[in-house]
Amino acid sequence: AWVEYLGAPFLTSFGEVNIRGKYADWQGGDLFLSLHTNAGGGQGTSSFIHSYAPSRGSKAFQTILHNQLVQDIRKTFNPHWRDRGKKKANFGELRNTRTMPAVLVEVAFHDHPQDALLLRNQRFRHLVGRSLYKGISKYLSGKKVVSPLPPVAFQARNSGPRQVTLSWKAQKDPLEPKSKAKGFIVYASSNGFGFDNGRIVYSNSYTFRDLVPGAVYYFRVSAFNQGGESLGSEVLSVRVTPPGKKAKILVVQGFDRMDRFSTYKKREYNTRNYVIYHGEALASSGFFYDSISNEALMDHPEILRQYRLLDWILGEESTKDETFSAKEQEILAGFLKKGGKFLVSGSEIGWDLDQKGSTEDKKFYRTYLKAKFVEDKSGTSKIRGKEGTLWKGLSLSLDDGTHGTYNVDYPDVILPMGGARAFLTYENLKVAGIGYQGRFRLVYLAFPFETVYPKQQRNLLMKRILFFLMGG
Known part of the structure; x- marks a missing residue:
């Protein structure tokens, strides 16, 4: 009903699974990636393209995405993580995606105790998300440089009347040595939730001047390079001191x-x-x-x-x-x-x-x-x-x-x-x-x-x- 409301030129009688691919085609996407967790006994990661008529580019997309994900899990969480293989299947999502590369990934088994623990682990989910991003980026652009990790060792301190100095360190990514920060983006906020558009900095510190004495400001920092922008640092805060106060x-x-x-x-x-x-x-x-x-x-x-x-x-x-x-x-x-x-x-x-x-x-x-x-x-x-x-x-x-x-x-x-x-x-x-x-x-x-x-x-x-x- 929702896709019909949006004006999609097809009926929803295909069913919820089948319509996903058709909807992606109608939206004119570049890639179709369906993220699943598996069940029925077993452990590990598998990926699928359509069994007899995969859309153009699906095989290459699957290879890059699958290899990246398994490699990163093995390097970070379990060197013996099971690679269940790059497979084919007549799944409705893949069958009905015709205009773009389409891959379905089964990350792990939600009915296996050890896999299920990882699926509920924030660090594991972050790793999976970053791995999939890297696979997508490498397929679409051939980029060997991916976006950096967020800055660390962050501090925000009053450094004089009406001024605050921020400093931080770039974080190294052991999985992607080339993902070094080229620069940083410093964001400010008056409430800690909604931030401004930021300012680009090419050093590891930045000083805000002419701030309002007694006002509370919030800050976060991200890193960037040719691959894009990182996630943000933690949010820090300062109440600005007036002259004569520390x-x-x-x-x-x-x-x-x-x-x-x-x-x-x-x-x-x-x-x-x-x-x-x-x-x-x-x-x-x-x-x-x-x-x-x-x-x-x-x-x-x-x-x-x-x-x-x-x-x-x-x-x-x-x-x-x-x-x-x-x-x-x-x-x-x-x-x-x-x-x-x-x-x-x-x-x-x-x-x-x-x-x-x-x-x-x-x-x-x-x-x-x-x-x-x-x-x-x-x-x-x-x-x-x-x-x-x-x-x-x-x-x-x-x-x-x-x-x-x-x-x-x-x-x-x-x-x-x-x-x-x-x-x-x-x-x-x-x-x-x-x-x-x-x-x-x-x-x-x-x-x-x-x-x-x-x-x-x-x-x-x-x-x-x-x-x-x-x-x-």
Whole structure:
């Protein structure tokens, strides 16, 4: 019915599968690629062209696409990944595509446990998408250069009155050594979601000048070369300082996890823009801040001397990607020993460091995060401030994927240690957040701060955290 509404000169009685090829022909496409997952027993990747009358160019397109995909999976995920072959079949999609090369790809088996795990893995899906893009690009243009990977080690910092300097590094692609960045595109935004058209830069830094003091700006960077433009970096943010002011808070984007088993209905995927929610809350309390990726901070730990407080975003970062690496633990320990102030939030920190961690991990967790891990699932997404404390009256909920961020699957339950005190509890009275005031100051939330809603309560929570850490 929809294609008829669009004006297609054919009836939809062909059925949903058969009409796909006819619709592609009617639209005048250059290529037809149908992406499937397989079933019925087995593992691995196969591809198909029509069995007895493949459209012109289909065989060449299949060869390039199939070989690229299998090669990349073997190099990245499984050197023994099964190549089920370049095949032919009388599939309706292929039979009815006549004006362009047509290929159907069965990426993996959704009814095989190991294949199914990969199909739900964000990194695997990203690899498949990039591999298919490379195959298409090489077939259409013969290009041996593909677009680069996104920049890394990104930072956005106030560098003077009314100016902000961004810096980053190009990311090497081990699968495509020729996909080096020729330049970069720097994008800016006033809300972190809608960005401007960008500006082209041929170095690894860029400075914005004549910005509005007190305003919050958001930034991301992509790379480009002859093959095209990369995906964007994570989103970072700055509240611009006026003359005579310096940002004393550094927001660290440490949530890199991309292998979350994803259900798009519940937004269980990492959009890497959660600095938006932290920045909004900091600005609502009147504070100026810079932001940085954890990789950039590890490259330049000396910049910590410029800040009084770290707000470290860990989201659902867990054991595979490490909440805090050994180097990060060393740098943080040095910062805290000098009286630093630390806000850290994430739902898997205790699970990673205390439950699954090494002896050194457990020591860091108990000494500097002042906590003991209890269990990996709170049993509720409702959180309350403890009566008789600074936090009384807070009534918080954690996102289930329908409130703008992502579903918090397993918020940790913790207990305070070493002089720390509980100030937030889940609805069932299990501990959700602790604070410590001693040689250093600490607020540790066993859930991701950015997933708290409503916004007014999230901002109020930040206001009390900042009073606890910076004042009082």
